[in-house]
Amino acid sequence: MDANLKLRKQVKNEFMEYLTLHKHRKTPERFAILDHIYSTKGHFDMDTLYKSMIEVNFRVSRATLYNTIDLLLDCGLVIKHQFGGNISNYERAYGNENHNHLICTICGEVWEMKNDDILTPAQLKKIRKFNVSYYSMYIYGVCSKCSHAKKMQLRKLTRSVKDKTKDK
Known part of the structure:
Protein backbone atom coordinates (compact mmCIF):
# COMPACT_ATOMS: atom_id res chain seq x y z
CA MET A 1 0.00 0.00 0.00
CA GLU A 97 9.21 15.71 9.22
CA ASN A 98 10.08 17.93 12.17
CA HIS A 99 11.11 21.23 10.69
CA ASN A 100 11.86 24.85 11.43
CA HIS A 101 10.11 27.79 9.84
CA LEU A 102 12.18 30.64 8.45
CA ILE A 103 10.00 33.76 8.25
CA CYS A 104 11.01 36.96 6.46
CA THR A 105 9.88 39.95 8.53
CA ILE A 106 9.66 42.14 5.43
CA CYS A 107 7.85 40.10 2.75
CA GLY A 108 6.29 37.49 5.07
CA GLU A 109 7.53 34.54 3.00
CA VAL A 110 7.89 31.28 4.94
CA TRP A 111 10.41 28.53 4.19
CA GLU A 112 10.78 25.18 5.86
CA MET A 113 14.15 23.86 6.99
CA LYS A 114 14.75 20.32 8.23
CA ASN A 115 15.80 20.21 11.85
CA ASP A 116 17.16 16.72 12.21
CA ASP A 117 19.87 17.82 14.63
CA ILE A 118 17.91 20.14 16.94
CA LEU A 119 17.00 17.46 19.49
CA THR A 120 19.20 14.38 19.54
CA PRO A 121 17.85 11.06 20.84
CA ALA A 122 19.89 11.62 24.04
CA GLN A 123 18.27 15.04 24.56
CA LEU A 124 14.82 13.57 23.94
CA LYS A 125 15.49 10.99 26.69
CA LYS A 126 16.28 13.85 29.10
CA ILE A 127 12.77 15.23 28.68
CA ARG A 128 11.21 13.12 31.41
CA LYS A 129 7.51 12.53 31.84
CA PHE A 130 6.87 14.06 28.44
CA ASN A 131 6.25 12.24 25.17
CA VAL A 132 7.34 14.45 22.23
CA SER A 133 4.98 14.15 19.25
CA TYR A 134 6.56 16.83 17.08
CA TYR A 135 8.32 20.13 17.47
CA SER A 136 8.84 23.24 15.42
CA MET A 137 10.84 26.43 15.72
CA TYR A 138 10.17 29.86 14.23
CA ILE A 139 13.20 31.80 13.02
CA TYR A 140 12.52 35.42 12.06
CA GLY A 141 14.84 37.46 9.88
CA VAL A 142 15.22 39.05 6.45
CA CYS A 143 15.44 36.91 3.31
CA SER A 144 18.18 37.51 0.74
CA LYS A 145 15.72 39.00 -1.77
CA CYS A 146 14.45 41.63 0.71
CA SER A 147 17.98 42.27 1.98
CA HIS A 148 19.20 42.91 -1.57
CA ALA A 149 16.23 45.20 -2.30
CA LYS A 150 16.97 47.15 0.89
CA LYS A 151 20.65 47.57 -0.09
CA MET A 152 19.67 48.78 -3.56
CA GLN A 153 17.20 51.26 -2.07
CA LEU A 154 19.89 52.54 0.30
CA ARG A 155 22.38 52.96 -2.59
CA LYS A 156 19.79 54.85 -4.61
CA LEU A 157 19.05 57.11 -1.65
CA THR A 158 22.77 57.71 -1.03
CA ARG A 159 23.33 58.64 -4.69
CA SER A 160 20.36 60.98 -4.60
CA VAL A 161 21.72 62.75 -1.50
CA LYS A 162 25.22 63.03 -3.08
CA ASP A 163 23.75 64.48 -6.27
CA LYS A 164 21.77 67.07 -4.29
CA THR A 165 24.85 68.16 -2.30
CA LYS A 166 26.87 68.50 -5.55
CA ASP A 167 24.27 70.81 -7.05
CA LYS A 168 24.50 73.23 -4.11
Whole structure:
Protein backbone atom coordinates (compact mmCIF):
# COMPACT_ATOMS: atom_id res chain seq x y z
CA MET A 1 0.00 0.00 0.00
CA ASP A 2 1.27 3.48 -0.92
CA ALA A 3 2.65 5.34 2.15
CA ASN A 4 0.46 8.41 1.55
CA LEU A 5 -2.64 6.26 1.10
CA LYS A 6 -1.82 4.42 4.34
CA LEU A 7 -1.38 7.77 6.14
CA ARG A 8 -4.69 9.09 4.80
CA LYS A 9 -6.46 5.92 5.98
CA GLN A 10 -4.85 6.23 9.43
CA VAL A 11 -5.90 9.88 9.90
CA LYS A 12 -9.40 9.10 8.63
CA ASN A 13 -9.72 6.41 11.29
CA GLU A 14 -8.41 8.77 13.99
CA PHE A 15 -10.86 11.46 12.89
CA MET A 16 -13.71 8.92 12.89
CA GLU A 17 -12.83 7.90 16.48
CA TYR A 18 -12.64 11.56 17.54
CA LEU A 19 -16.02 12.40 15.99
CA THR A 20 -17.63 9.34 17.61
CA LEU A 21 -16.12 10.05 21.03
CA HIS A 22 -17.24 13.69 20.98
CA LYS A 23 -20.63 12.94 19.40
CA HIS A 24 -20.05 15.01 16.25
CA ARG A 25 -21.66 14.19 12.92
CA LYS A 26 -19.61 12.18 10.43
CA THR A 27 -20.32 14.13 7.25
CA PRO A 28 -18.80 13.45 3.84
CA GLU A 29 -17.66 17.11 3.71
CA ARG A 30 -15.54 16.72 6.85
CA PHE A 31 -13.82 13.63 5.51
CA ALA A 32 -13.31 15.24 2.09
CA ILE A 33 -11.62 18.24 3.74
CA LEU A 34 -9.38 15.95 5.81
CA ASP A 35 -8.48 13.89 2.74
CA HIS A 36 -7.76 17.03 0.72
CA ILE A 37 -5.43 18.38 3.42
CA TYR A 38 -3.56 15.08 3.64
CA SER A 39 -3.33 14.79 -0.16
CA THR A 40 -1.12 17.88 -0.31
CA LYS A 41 1.95 18.99 1.61
CA GLY A 42 2.91 22.38 2.93
CA HIS A 43 1.23 25.28 4.64
CA PHE A 44 -2.17 26.62 3.72
CA ASP A 45 -4.54 29.31 4.88
CA MET A 46 -8.32 29.10 4.76
CA ASP A 47 -8.63 30.99 1.44
CA THR A 48 -6.08 28.72 -0.22
CA LEU A 49 -7.87 25.64 1.10
CA TYR A 50 -11.24 26.95 -0.07
CA LYS A 51 -9.94 27.73 -3.57
CA SER A 52 -8.12 24.41 -3.93
CA MET A 53 -11.27 22.51 -2.90
CA ILE A 54 -13.24 24.38 -5.58
CA GLU A 55 -10.52 23.63 -8.17
CA VAL A 56 -11.06 19.90 -7.63
CA ASN A 57 -14.82 20.48 -8.01
CA PHE A 58 -15.71 19.98 -4.38
CA ARG A 59 -18.17 22.63 -3.28
CA VAL A 60 -17.94 23.37 0.42
CA SER A 61 -18.96 26.43 2.39
CA ARG A 62 -16.44 28.53 4.24
CA ALA A 63 -18.37 27.87 7.46
CA THR A 64 -17.93 24.12 6.99
CA LEU A 65 -14.20 24.66 6.36
CA TYR A 66 -13.75 26.72 9.52
CA ASN A 67 -15.79 24.31 11.64
CA THR A 68 -13.90 21.29 10.28
CA ILE A 69 -10.51 22.95 10.83
CA ASP A 70 -11.50 23.59 14.44
CA LEU A 71 -12.32 19.89 14.85
CA LEU A 72 -9.06 18.84 13.14
CA LEU A 73 -7.07 21.16 15.41
CA ASP A 74 -8.83 19.81 18.48
CA CYS A 75 -8.10 16.19 17.60
CA GLY A 76 -4.48 16.96 16.68
CA LEU A 77 -4.60 16.19 12.95
CA VAL A 78 -3.80 19.77 11.89
CA ILE A 79 -1.36 22.30 13.35
CA LYS A 80 -2.02 26.05 13.40
CA HIS A 81 0.77 28.59 12.89
CA GLN A 82 0.83 32.37 13.34
CA PHE A 83 3.82 33.52 11.30
CA GLY A 84 2.92 37.18 11.73
CA GLY A 85 0.14 39.27 10.31
CA ASN A 86 -3.52 38.44 10.73
CA ILE A 87 -3.66 35.23 8.68
CA SER A 88 -3.41 31.83 10.35
CA ASN A 89 -1.55 29.14 8.47
CA TYR A 90 -2.10 25.45 8.92
CA GLU A 91 -0.36 22.21 8.03
CA ARG A 92 -1.04 18.57 8.56
CA ALA A 93 0.28 17.12 11.80
CA TYR A 94 1.16 13.63 10.54
CA GLY A 95 3.43 12.73 7.67
CA ASN A 96 5.62 15.82 8.09
CA GLU A 97 9.21 15.71 9.22
CA ASN A 98 10.08 17.93 12.17
CA HIS A 99 11.11 21.23 10.69
CA ASN A 100 11.86 24.85 11.43
CA HIS A 101 10.11 27.79 9.84
CA LEU A 102 12.18 30.64 8.45
CA ILE A 103 10.00 33.76 8.25
CA CYS A 104 11.01 36.96 6.46
CA THR A 105 9.88 39.95 8.53
CA ILE A 106 9.66 42.14 5.43
CA CYS A 107 7.85 40.10 2.75
CA GLY A 108 6.29 37.49 5.07
CA GLU A 109 7.53 34.54 3.00
CA VAL A 110 7.89 31.28 4.94
CA TRP A 111 10.41 28.53 4.19
CA GLU A 112 10.78 25.18 5.86
CA MET A 113 14.15 23.86 6.99
CA LYS A 114 14.75 20.32 8.23
CA ASN A 115 15.80 20.21 11.85
CA ASP A 116 17.16 16.72 12.21
CA ASP A 117 19.87 17.82 14.63
CA ILE A 118 17.91 20.14 16.94
CA LEU A 119 17.00 17.46 19.49
CA THR A 120 19.20 14.38 19.54
CA PRO A 121 17.85 11.06 20.84
CA ALA A 122 19.89 11.62 24.04
CA GLN A 123 18.27 15.04 24.56
CA LEU A 124 14.82 13.57 23.94
CA LYS A 125 15.49 10.99 26.69
CA LYS A 126 16.28 13.85 29.10
CA ILE A 127 12.77 15.23 28.68
CA ARG A 128 11.21 13.12 31.41
CA LYS A 129 7.51 12.53 31.84
CA PHE A 130 6.87 14.06 28.44
CA ASN A 131 6.25 12.24 25.17
CA VAL A 132 7.34 14.45 22.23
CA SER A 133 4.98 14.15 19.25
CA TYR A 134 6.56 16.83 17.08
CA TYR A 135 8.32 20.13 17.47
CA SER A 136 8.84 23.24 15.42
CA MET A 137 10.84 26.43 15.72
CA TYR A 138 10.17 29.86 14.23
CA ILE A 139 13.20 31.80 13.02
CA TYR A 140 12.52 35.42 12.06
CA GLY A 141 14.84 37.46 9.88
CA VAL A 142 15.22 39.05 6.45
CA CYS A 143 15.44 36.91 3.31
CA SER A 144 18.18 37.51 0.74
CA LYS A 145 15.72 39.00 -1.77
CA CYS A 146 14.45 41.63 0.71
CA SER A 147 17.98 42.27 1.98
CA HIS A 148 19.20 42.91 -1.57
CA ALA A 149 16.23 45.20 -2.30
CA LYS A 150 16.97 47.15 0.89
CA LYS A 151 20.65 47.57 -0.09
CA MET A 152 19.67 48.78 -3.56
CA GLN A 153 17.20 51.26 -2.07
CA LEU A 154 19.89 52.54 0.30
CA ARG A 155 22.38 52.96 -2.59
CA LYS A 156 19.79 54.85 -4.61
CA LEU A 157 19.05 57.11 -1.65
CA THR A 158 22.77 57.71 -1.03
CA ARG A 159 23.33 58.64 -4.69
CA SER A 160 20.36 60.98 -4.60
CA VAL A 161 21.72 62.75 -1.50
CA LYS A 162 25.22 63.03 -3.08
CA ASP A 163 23.75 64.48 -6.27
CA LYS A 164 21.77 67.07 -4.29
CA THR A 165 24.85 68.16 -2.30
CA LYS A 166 26.87 68.50 -5.55
CA ASP A 167 24.27 70.81 -7.05
CA LYS A 168 24.50 73.23 -4.11
